[in-house]
Amino acid sequence: MPPAGRLGAVPASVGAPSLGEQAQANINGLNVAFLDGTYNHPIFTGSKQASSQSGSCPYYTKEDVEWLKAQLQALQGEVDVLLTCEWPRGITTGIEGPLPLPQNFRPDASGSDVVSELVDLARPRYHIAGGEVIHYTRPPFFHRDLGAGIRVTRFVGLAPQGHPSKAKALHALSLVPAANMEPEALSVVPEGCTPSPFELRKAKQDQEEMAPPAAIAGPRKPLRAVQAVVVKASPWRDAGSVWAPRRRTRSWWRALGRRCTWQWTRVLL
Structure with a gap:
């Protein structure tokens, strides 16, 4: 057998x-x-x-x-x-x-x-x-x-x-x-x-x-929402214009760079 x-x-x-x-x-x-x-x-x-x-x-x-x-x-x-x-x-x-x-x-x-x-x-x-x-x-x-x-x-x-x-x-x-x-x-x-x-x-x-990557990974956050977060926290807002700030000192620009870098880190994470 x-x-x-x-x-x-x-x-x-x-x-x-x-x-x-x-x-x-x-x-x-x-x-x-x-x-x-x-x-x-x-x-x-x-x-x-x-x-x-x-x-x-x-x-x-x-x-x-x-x-x-x-x-x-x-x-x-x-x-x-x-x-x-x-x-x-x-x-x-x-x-x-x-x-x-x-x-x-x-x-x-x-x-x-x-x-x-x-x-x-x-x-x-x-x-x-x-x-x-x-x-x-x-x-x-x-x-x-x-x-x-x-x-x-x-x-x-x-x-x-x-x-x-x-x-x-x-x-x-x-x-x-x-x-x-x-x-x-x-x-x-x-x-x-x-x-x-x-x-x-x-x-x-x-x-x-x-299929495009977005269709596989799922819907992405609207770009407008990301921009709103950055603009709201930007020191430029105090100048009355988001895209055309008034003339500032060198120390002010350093502070601006540190603040914007921190905000972009928050958005990306």
Whole structure:
């Protein structure tokens, strides 16, 4: 028996192909893409060398991801299934109403931005991912037309096999290969479909980056109020004119400098 959360070796008689660490393969007419491993910042950026991990998914490298992206780019939205060991970050963005997820589970803080980029590029019909201890099926979401038509993705998150929660760890599919379907059939948007969560997150980030600093930091104090504080405490007020004081002695100007400096310090603090 394999340990809880791990799959045992598939017998050779079953005839199940091995996809390797990262791959795009055609299996019985289905275009299947796969990225093995999880994100680790030092290894992904090259500051630390990857090492094999016994009993768990290894860490993928930047070269692994770039190689897979090149394969996905050539398919132009005809990926039937994408398999990953991680959820994409922000997968629930764009869904209205309560989510059928545990209260302590935060999808915006879980998952990988790298996987989000892969889904956005591949636009698979199905994305099946592990990495969490829960089962979750998201409402379908559509990707904008990049030239080959609109594409719709259905996300399925699977729990580990043998987990104490007994959450669903298997999912069966019956698919006609995208290569055998009419383009119009691939572009059908089902009822309840939402915009791509990754496009929504990117649009929000772009909006925040373009917003002026005042809009992010909050409203600033009106300039008139600051000027009023300074003018009220200025020695120039006694001269009858704020901007044109009468001729004064050198000692008077020194006192003026000390007093104005103190007032500006109060305003700035």
